[in-house]
Amino acid sequence: MGGAVSAGEDNDDLIDNLKEAQYIRTDMVEQAFRAIDRGDYYLDAYRDSAYKDLAWKNGNIHLSAPCIYSEVMEALKLQPGLSFLNLGSGTGYLSTMVGLTLGPYGVNHGVELHRDVVEYALDKLDYFIKNSDSFDKFEFCEPVFVVGNCLEIATDSHQYDRIYCGAGVQKDHENYMKVLLKIGGILVMPIDDQLTQITRTGQSNWESKNILAVSFAPLVQQSRGDGEKAPDSVQLPPVTVRSLQELSRVYIRRTLRSLAPDDDQDKSAPRVPQKRKRRRCRRRRINTYVFVGNQLIPQMVDSEGEDHNEEEHSKEPEEEAEGEERDIGDIEIIKQVNLLRDQILALPLPEPLKAYLLYFREK
Template identity: 80%
Template sequence: MGGAVSAGEDNDDLIDNLKEAQYIRTETVEQAFRAIDRADYYLESYRDNAYKDLAWKHGNIHLSAPCIYSEVMEALRLQPGLSFLNLGSGTGYLSTMIGLILGPFGINHGVEIHADVVDYAREKLDNFIKKSDSFDKFEFCEPVFVVGNCIDVLSDNLQYDRVYCGAGVQKDHENYMKIFLKVGGILVMPMEDQLTQIIRTGQNTWETKNILAVSFAPLIQPNRSDCYKSENVKLQGGKMILKWVLMT
């Protein structure tokens, strides 16, 4: 999915194209996109493709097209101090951009099924904090990444202002995803080939809007025979703790 805008020569050129095509519509989202060079999240030998409006996948590492990430960020209506959960957090590119908006009083959590991708995300985050010229220009809400299957995360008393799922959600998992959302919160996820925004307007009321036709790989179903299952996820002092039980 992607190809909605022309390829750029560098990160700023890519952002200019996304703005011209109305995928980036607010200054807040624009600033976050300009602060983080998309190429920094590519393997070195693939950096030449970073400024194309296309998804990229290498092994378990995956980046959605820039037009998708910009639509997601606009649909989430991000503000400083909010709590954010990224289900399928991947390389951490999106979570890091969102952390620039959430600021020091926000909460920024990511759950990713592949351990090697979590290691990759943590490495890229560390590089951004230590080496990026942009880091000192923002008050940053640092993402916390854990390994886990988001379908196995127990949601008791764990709710967020904003939630994004980066994998295709089948209709029978829609209510499960909604559990993570506070009243007044916004959930964005691909469902039935549509990037969908769901606003929780009350304890049992919702507003749903289709944003964009998309094609995402589906959520990975837990392997009940031999995998680890998440037993509990909870907040403690703004940090996410994931406990695991070996299935027997």
């Protein structure tokens, strides 16, 4: 599914569109989306499509449309310190955004069927931690991924405050998912072509709410021949207490971050004004986009969701030409400074300790 908002030119542009279409409604969700560039989770050959509101699939690698992820993040109602389970964790894009919200004392686990996708997710996670300046704006709950079928989780597994399933769930598997949820917890998953929010209000009591019409590929069920041995149950990662060393790093970074100026890293540098006016969009429902093999088959409906201004578009070449002739000195570009990093580097500490406090960051 996708195509509910107009395409963006970069990650910030995409988030602006999602906000304008009311898919992103809270500051917490907006901050998480802006912190992680969706394009970093695409293969380089497909990065030009990263900021469209469309799903993407290449082999086993798959990303849902941005409007889906934003609705999921809003529906989960995440808070620091909660435990989260991502069933079908894929590239780790959603799990990483969740980790920015849970903070250092949360739990962030994912189960993914394909080993090559887990390896891809770990590479992307490592790149984000070591290279993204936005990482230092948050206290992070690092995701832990395991390989396995999420329909074969061990029956004695612990329960979670929040759960998301990224594949279509059949009715006969609904209760299986619910058992993994704590009382008071929230489960978001696709059932009968509806993204559904389920809240566990008691031992045997549930409240359900449909969020959005969607089309997801169904959960994969292992087919076994007669007499074939059943695979081992999937063991979820253990819930462990952080080491004293890790707690010290969290506390030191938190203290230094609190000492930064009031107008520090939470405020982004001013963006250079766009040369052309972006088409405005209104929230609307679009028929689903369905993957058949590796082909994306759109089923569009008529919509009046975009306001076209032919006069503005006809002036684009002139405006761009003028922009090329204009002296770049007329535009003040303010480079963002990573204040937390600078403060750590200024500490009178051994270099290995500074490297540890910086999560061995590369820039």
